Amino acid sequence: MKIKFWGVRGSIASPGPHTLRYGGNTTCIEVRTDADSLIVLDGGTGIFALAQSLLQRLPVNANIFLTHSHWDHIQGLPFFVPLFIPGNRVKMFGAADPVTGNGVEQAMAVQLQYSYFPVREAELKARMEYQNLNIGERVQIDDAIVTCTLLNHPVVNLGYRIDCNGKSLFFTGDHEPHYNIYTPTEPGYEDCQLAIEQRRDAIDAAMRGVDALIVDSSYTREEFKTKTGWGHGSFDGAIEMALRVGAKRLFCTHHEPTRSDDELEAVFAEVMQRYAGSLGDLQVDLAREGWEIEL
Amino acid sequence: MGQVSLELNNRLHAAVERIPAFPKSVQRILELTRDIDCEPRDLVAVIQTDPVIAIKVLKVVNSSYYSLPSKITSINQSVVYLGLNTVKNLALNFSVMGMLPHQNAARFDIQHYLMHSLLTANLARLLVDEFADGLVDPNDGYIAGLLHDFGKVVFAQFMPQELLQASAAEAEQQIPDYEAEQQFIGTDHAFVGAMLTERWQFPAELVECIRDHHQGFGSSALGECLYVADLLAKYMCIDHGEHLDQALADEALPRRFSDSDILRALGDRDKLMSEADMFCSGAAFK
Numbered sequence: 001m002k003i004k005f006w007g008v009r010g011s012i013a014s015p016g017p018h019t020l021r022y023g024g025n026t027t028c029i030e031v032r033t034d035a036d037s038l039i040v041l042d043g044g045t046g047i048f049a050l051a052q053s054l055l056q057r058l059p060v061n062a063n064i065f066l067t068h069s070h071w072d073h074i075q076g077l078p079f080f081v082p083l084f085i086p087g088n089r090v091k092m093f094g095a096a097d098p099v100t101g102n103g104v105e106q107a108m109a110v111q112l113q114y115s116y117f118p119v120r121e122a123e124l125k126a127r128m129e130y131q132n133l134n135i136g137e138r139v140q141i142d143d144a145i146v147t148c149t150l151l152n153h154p155v156v157n158l159g160y161r162i163d164c165n166g167k168s169l170f171f172t173g174d175h176e177p178h179y180n181i182y183t184p185t186e187p188g189y190e191d192c193q194l195a196i197e198q199r200r201d202a203i204d205a206a207m208r209g210v211d212a213l214i215v216d217s218s219y220t221r222e223e224f225k226t227k228t229g230w231g232h233g234s235f236d237g238a239i240e241m242a243l244r245v246g247a248k249r250l251f252c253t254h255h256e257p258t259r260s261d262d263e264l265e266a267v268f269a270e271v272m273q274r275y276a277g278s279l280g281d282l283q284v285d286l287a288r289e290g291w292e293i294e295l
Numbered sequence: 296m297g298q299v300s301l302e303l304n305n306r307l308h309a310a311v312e313r314i315p316a317f318p319k320s321v322q323r324i325l326e327l328t329r330d331i332d333c334e335p336r337d338l339v340a341v342i343q344t345d346p347v348i349a350i351k352v353l354k355v356v357n358s359s360y361y362s363l364p365s366k367i368t369s370i371n372q373s374v375v376y377l378g379l380n381t382v383k384n385l386a387l388n389f390s391v392m393g394m395l396p397h398q399n400a401a402r403f404d405i406q407h408y409l410m411h412s413l414l415t416a417n418l419a420r421l422l423v424d425e426f427a428d429g430l431v432d433p434n435d436g437y438i439a440g441l442l443h444d445f446g447k448v449v450f451a452q453f454m455p456q457e458l459l460q461a462s463a464a465e466a467e468q469q470i471p472d473y474e475a476e477q478q479f480i481g482t483d484h485a486f487v488g489a490m491l492t493e494r495w496q497f498p499a500e501l502v503e504c505i506r507d508h509h510q511g512f513g514s515s516a517l518g519e520c521l522y523v524a525d526l527l528a529k530y531m532c533i534d535h536g537e538h539l540d541q542a543l544a545d546e547a548l549p550r551r552f553s554d555s556d557i558l559r560a561l562g563d564r565d566k567l568m569s570e571a572d573m574f575c576s577g578a579a580f581k
Contacts, residue, residue, distance in 0.1 A: 098377065098385070135361055154380035154381075155378075181336055191369050196375055
């Protein structure tokens with residue numbers, strides 16, 4: 001199985017001289033199974049460059065799994081060029097929204113409207129398919145199995161585990177470790193804490209032992225303190241999670257849009273220094289646009 | 296009450312989807328959600344005290360979509376599972392659907408209903424803690440109390456004429472409310488409450504105790520706690536609980552309660568009353 005990062009930036013695309021090394025595109029990860037089937041995790045602006053790379057080998061058969069419906073994870077979808085070429089097939093997977101009742105097809109429908117985009121959904125040339133996933137559902141994509149897990153974000157966010165011939169990866173999409181809304185002396189604390197621990201155990205179990213864990217690590221631990229409830233994680237939280245679940249490699253992603261390459265490396269070095277000696281065999285890296293990894 | 300006609304069944308299910316929330320909670324939710332930094336605790340407090348919103352949030356978290364290993368009856372835990380923002384927007388959606396009118400065609404006393412439900416909820420939780428510790432989840436006690444009369448709201452909103460007739464007969468013939476409802480509606484609020492909670496996949500024990508809450512003792516530990524809580528709450532609403540001892544003296548209490556002094560276990564009754572009162576009047580939300 002191979003992974004390639006096409007977009008590692010959080011929230012909004014941030015091109016420019018300060019983000020040249022890590023890249024400014026928002027979330028998109030290409031996964032190739034051993035049988036060379038294509039799985040795309042999220043359709044941020046990074047998906048445009050991926051689309052260009054696919055045009056050399058038509059027809060395209062793409063399985064796009066959306067972690068959630070926030071802009072930075074769906075914004076590139078209308079520019080996924082294979083959609084406009086007859087003979088291609090694009091299947092989109094994701095969660096239905098319990099508040100609006102809308103399914104994953106809404107991510108396209110909402111963007112391909114007259115006022116916002118010149119092409120209507122009905123005018124797409126590829127064969128489009130949508131599948132709404134139930135939480136915990138497993139999907140077979142040729143020689144791989146994709147399993148989704150509910151994580152914690154201001155909208156339903158599915159984390160995806162992909163298993164292929166004994167190799168595995170887990171991508172969180174956007175995730176903030178659960179926190180208790182009560183202080184320990186308040187009446188609701190224990191009740192809440194019980195559910196938090198159940199959730200954490202369930203999430204850990206879904207990631208257990210993966211070869212590559214790709215985690216929303218937007219903030220430093222200092223920043224994280226002031227961003228409670230924003231739905232993102234920290235470098236420290238990601239490392240602790242990776243250690244807990246016995247992941248072999250950790251890739252920190254969803255880089256803050258305001259952070260330059262130099263700043264990103266500086267905060268990362270500080271974190272790595274703090275964890276020096278306690279990582280064991282865990283290898284930790286910053287995800288970088290264009291980087292391809294073979295598991 | 297065993298069965299209702301298919302037509303009534305469909306009518307009741309359709310009704311609940313459209314039931315609006317209680318006015319005080321709607322006002323408070325709209326107010327809270329205007330502030331992006333609203334305290335999650337405050338929001339939970341409102342949802343916990345509004346039977347309509349609580350039932351709808353629990354319905355979502357217990358739906359097959361989330362396929363949770365066990366059924367959830369706690370709003371706090373629902374917030375962990377659904378996420379705060381989802382719960383906030385669900386609550387906001389329900390609020391926007393409208394409010395139960397203060398004045399309604401059934402002349403149903405909403406304030407009294409709410410007061411009784413909240414008191415029963417708090418009492419049932421206390422009783423479970425004290426007399427069914429380890430056997431029953433105190434959250435189940437609270438939710439059972441909060442929702443045990445929910446069927447009445449459904450009648451008031453969607454079968455006001457029938458409920459009006461039932462209430463008149465109840466007063467004239469001095470019969471219990473559920474008997475009058477059976478006469479004029481064809482079923483009673485306990486059956487409807489159970490039917491709805493069953494459809495929404497609430498825990499079976501909870502469904503049963505709502506269905507049987509007029510049947511007296513002999514059911515489950517949860518059912519017995521709910522029965523006593525309902526009884527106590529009725530007396531507390533009548534005379535602020537001055538004659539509670541008498542109410543209990545009339546009942547053949549099951550063994551669970553016999554060795555203990557229920558009233559002592561409940562602690563400060565005035566505090567319980569004023570807490571429920573505060574939520575009903577909206578004072579707690581200021």
